[in-house]
Each structure stands twice: as C-alpha cells, then as structure tokens.
Amino acid sequence: MKKIILAALLYLTCSAAFVQAQTYQLSSHILDISTGLPAPEVPVKLQKWNEKDDTWTVVDQKITDENGRIKDFLEQKNAAKGVYKLTFLVADYFKSKQVTSFYPFIEVVFEIKDNKHYHVPITLSPFGYSTYRGN
Template identity: 35%
Template structure:
C-alpha cells in the first residue's frame, strides 16, 4: 500500500509468558518529519484476537520517524484477573502475581519513503523485545 513518497507501518504483539497473541492492547501512532520536528499524533487502534493491528493510520508524506506506543498495563491487569479466576476453579499453578513492570512500551524508529515497516513486539510482564519484521 505504500507509494514512492510514503512509508507504511504494521505491528503485532506476542505475549511470550503464555505463548499467545496479546489481544486488546491499545496502540497509538505518532510521526515526525525530521529529528528536531515535533511529534504529530496520527491516531491509533488495538490488537485483534491474533495480536495484530491491521488498521493503523497512514503516515503523512515526509515522515522520517515513527513512534508506536503500546498501552500494555491494562492488558496485563486483565490477564491477571483471568488467571486468578482459572486458579480459583482448578488446582493450577500461579502464572504471575503482579502486573506489568513496564506500563507502556514506546518504540521509535526511522523510516524511508516507499518502504513497509512491520514492528512486532514480544512481550512479557517484566520485559519486551522488538525487531523489524517482514
């Protein structure tokens, strides 16, 4: 979907503590046109059942840097309550007993016109990793 004058961005999240996609994580997208330029909020979305965010806003022409903000605290709070409910119903081991150490994850990266950037987030309550995917 990118043209010669714009870049495009997509992402997905895998919760590595349970080996499943992270559903319902809010993601916001911001862009700027140069290292000294102000960030412009472009909007956001949330991950689907596959942990994918397929409808992030388009980047404006001239974008050189992109920031993805992942609001993970709410996701982990929900996960903890789900685990506690399951534990109450069975003799299952406790998966985690606290929320996310990082309440949000902000990833900033440089882009070039005409390229697509897929930036997956590998997430657990006490750490994360990102990379440029395909």
C-alpha cells in the same frame, strides 16, 4: 449471451474490489511470550516526530485484533518518510490477566526511509520486551 454478461459483471465487480483495496505502509503485532499467545485488545498509538519544533503529533490510534495484530497503520497513499513512535499501552492488558507488570507502556521509535512496508512487532512479558523490524 447471459453467460457473457454474467462473466463481464463478475469481472467488473472483482476489478472494482481490487482497485479499491487499500494498502498500508505500517503494521504491528504483539506476542505475549509469557503465554505464547498474541495480545489482543491492546491500544497502540502512532505518532510522528516534528523535527522543526521537537514535538510528537498523534497520527492514529488502534487496538490489536484477536491475533494481536494491527495491519492498517499509515495508508500507503498518505504515508510519509520520517521518525515515528509506536506506544503500546500494555497496563490494562496485564491487569486483565491479573498479572503484575513492570511496564505500563512501551515506546518503540523507528525511522521510515522509503515507501516499503514496515512491520514493527514486539514480544512481550511482564518484565521484558523486545522489538525488531519484521516484514
């Protein structure tokens, strides 16, 4: 009987954790190709374009983790189609490395057209960058 109760409690605990797991529609990543390493502790601002009044609204701002990643922009239940902009504030990152950079920040504008996951990374160096739609 105890085994059945323990198994039921374990099932309920795991089920509750699964139900509460949040999913996100947007993620990003910064890889510093001048070092071959991820870029940690870079602030990244997410904004959404307001077509009616031609302005940007800040949706969220986060900082890349030790792997240069942000996994949790736009919670899936609150996600909306539209034009978005990620602003990667890289000036302090390069200053911390004592490296001169041409870019104080990098803006990437893209459009979310459906409910699929969007991964918008950049590869970065002091004098260049590239972006693409990843997965």
